[in-house]
Amino acid sequence: MSRCPNCGQLAGQSGEVDPPAEMRVVSQYFASNGVVEIYRCRPCGSQWERRVATELGERSGAWKHLRAA
Numbered sequence: 001m002s003r004c005p006n007c008g009q010l011a012g013q014s015g016e017v018d019p020p021a022e023m024r025v026v027s028q029y030f031a032s033n034g035v036v037e038i039y040r041c042r043p044c045g046s047q048w049e050r051r052v053a054t055e056l057g058e059r060s061g062a063w064k065h066l067r068a069a
Contacts, residue, residue: 004044015050015060023048033058038066 006022015034023039026047030036034053041048046068051061 004041004046006043007041007046007048010048010063011065013063015052015063017063019048019050030054034060044068 006020010017010019019039020041022042024042026038026040028035028037031051034051034055036049036051039048039050040046047066049064049066053060
């Protein structure tokens, strides 16, 4: 993956970390262990996923790079 200055730093960070302003939600769904959100980086077009925990005591997943544009 190329290092986009907008989204490149997200890899491996907690899903609790908010996305940069230039990223937009593509889809969102509820899973048994939280809310899964798919984002697209507007500058480079790559897609990212994060899982945010909805239950007290649960941990959010890490940001994952899904694919480049």
